[in-house]
Amino acid sequence: MDINDKTLKALASAVKFREMRQEVISSNIANAETPGFKAKRLDFEEALARALDVDGQLTMKVNDPKHFDVGNGGFNNLKPEVYEDPNGVVSENGNTVDIQDEMAREAENKLMYDALIQMINKKLGMKKYILNSEK
Amino acid sequence: MAINSVSQMNQTLKNYDVSNWTRNIELKDDFDFRGQFSELSESSRSTKSFGDFLADSIGKVNQLQQNANVAMERVASGESKNLHETLLAIEKADLAFRQMNQIRMKVIDAYKEIMKMQM
Amino acid sequence: MDLLKSMKISASGMRANLKRTEVINSNIANAQTTRTAEGGPYRRKQAVFGSEPARDSFSEILEGEIDAHAQSVHVTEVVEDTKPPILKYDPHHPDANKDGYVAMPNINTMIEMADLLQAQRAYEANLKTLNVTKGMAQKALEIGR
Numbered sequence: 001m002d003i004n005d006k007t008l009k010a011l012a013s014a015v016k017f018r019e020m021r022q023e024v025i026s027s028n029i030a031n032a033e034t035p036g037f038k039a040k041r042l043d044f045e046e047a048l049a050r051a052l053d054v055d056g057q058l059t060m061k062v063n064d065p066k067h068f069d070v071g072n073g074g075f076n077n078l079k080p081e082v083y084e085d086p087n088g089v090v091s092e093n094g095n096t097v098d099i100q101d102e103m104a105r106e107a108e109n110k111l112m113y114d115a116l117i118q119m120i121n122k123k124l125g126m127k128k129y130i131l132n133s134e135k
Numbered sequence: 136m137a138i139n140s141v142s143q144m145n146q147t148l149k150n151y152d153v154s155n156w157t158r159n160i161e162l163k164d165d166f167d168f169r170g171q172f173s174e175l176s177e178s179s180r181s182t183k184s185f186g187d188f189l190a191d192s193i194g195k196v197n198q199l200q201q202n203a204n205v206a207m208e209r210v211a212s213g214e215s216k217n218l219h220e221t222l223l224a225i226e227k228a229d230l231a232f233r234q235m236n237q238i239r240m241k242v243i244d245a246y247k248e249i250m251k252m253q254m
Numbered sequence: 255m256d257l258l259k260s261m262k263i264s265a266s267g268m269r270a271n272l273k274r275t276e277v278i279n280s281n282i283a284n285a286q287t288t289r290t291a292e293g294g295p296y297r298r299k300q301a302v303f304g305s306e307p308a309r310d311s312f313s314e315i316l317e318g319e320i321d322a323h324a325q326s327v328h329v330t331e332v333v334e335d336t337k338p339p340i341l342k343y344d345p346h347h348p349d350a351n352k353d354g355y356v357a358m359p360n361i362n363t364m365i366e367m368a369d370l371l372q373a374q375r376a377y378e379a380n381l382k383t384l385n386v387t388k389g390m391a392q393k394a395l396e397i398g399r
Contacts (some may be wrong), residue, residue, distance in 0.1 A: 006204075006208070006303045007204040007207050007208055007211075010207070010208045011207060011211050014210075014211035014212070014213075015394070016256075018390075019256040019257055019390065020323075021257070021324060022257065022260050022386070022387055022390060023256055023257075023259055023260045023263065023324045024323050024324065025383070026260040026261075026263040026264045026267075026352070026383050026384075026387065027263050027323070027324045027325045028398065029264070029267060029303075029379050029383050030263050030266055030267030030270070030305075030325070030326060030327045030373070031267075031325055031327045032376055033301070033303050033372075033376060034266075034303040034305045034327055035302070036370055037305050037325070040323055042323065044213075045212055045213035045214070048211060048212040048213070049213075050210040051211055052208050052279070055142075061209060063286065067152065079392075083298070087250070098247075099375075099376070102345065102379075104381070104382060106386055107386075110386050110389065110390060111218075112210070113390050113393065114390075114393055115213065115218050115221075115222075116210070117393045117394060117396065117397060119207050119210070119221070119222075119225065120397055121396065121397060121398065122225050122229065123207075123395070124398050126229065129233070129236075130236075133236055
């Protein structure tokens with residue numbers, strides 16, 4: 001368990017992205033009746049999966065402590081993809097928001113968010129345990 | 136047969152000759168104690184030392200941690216929605232590590248104890 | 255930061271729907287009003303929603319940063335119905351014209367009730383979302399505890 005914990009960074013990134021997704025969902029729900037408003041989606045899964053894979057396979061081995069750790073920096077530059085849902089059903093005033101769909105997405109987002117926070121706590125708890133048990 | 140008189144006692148003693156009580160039992164060749172207990176036999180004595188055993192265990196604990204890390208990364212990237220399995224893997228890694236830490240502390244205590252011994 | 259913006263967006267949704275409820279209540283209450291300050295019968299009103307980019311701070315507005323993925327909602331205007339009022343034959347009504355017809359507001363109470371229900375449900379959806387966002391923020395506070 002080293003300080004450059006790739007998993008912890010991945011969890012933190014996922015938490016941040018899910019917060020951003022909550023923004024988009026809130027925006028969709030608030031504008032569920034706004035004429036002409038198109039429902040938006042936020043995707044981060046692909047970008048994050050790619051960052052994780054790259055770190056695993058293509059990270060350069062660092063032998064000299066003076067060499068930079070090239071792989072892990074990839075987490076700081078991840079950007080999510082925000083786009084209008086192309087499959088939205090257009091209602092008579094041009095609005096494509098389906099409130100039931102948005103509520104379902106929100107529920108899933110919250111559940112995964114809670115799980116991620118719990119995992120972060122577990123990891124931090126382990127680090128604290130190690131620090132406390134040094135004799 | 137209850138013993139009610141001296142004559143009966145003599146009769147009993149004659150029936151069971153004292154010399155019979157202490158007769159040499161010869162060990163038969165095929166009744167080899169050493170073969171019965173595999174830990175004592177030469178051939179199956181383990182060649183691993185305690186140090187190797189510890190190193191193996193540390194490797195297993197590390198493997199469990201790696202499994203937990205991979206599971207968490209897969210949840211973070213949305214690839215896996217299998218929360219209960221992930222949390223189970225994390226708990227396993229947690230418990231294994233704490234157990235190993237306890238063993239480590241005990242080994243260190245034992246070492247210190249030995250070093251305290253004055254020669 | 256992001257979660258606070260979400261809460262502001264949900265709050266804007268609640269506010270807009272509350273305003274809409276007000277307008278619908280006004281319609282229902284005035285379904286029989288034949289005299290208004292502007293003269294003539296009450297005209298049906300409708301609240302029109304519009305979205306605008308949710309801006310967090312004054313500095314963001316200054317820099318013109320438009321974060322297009324998060325839009326808050328507000329009532330852009332309250333439009334009055336331009337359709338002519340319904341003429342009802344009622345010669346004994348104090349506001350009847352010379353032919354005995356009274357100009358009544360063209361408000362269909364059934365439609366207004368349906369709109370009211372919809373506005374209420376939308377309000378509740380925004381409220382639920384607000385609570386979910388609040389829950390996320392509280393969970394985040396538990397990190398490391």
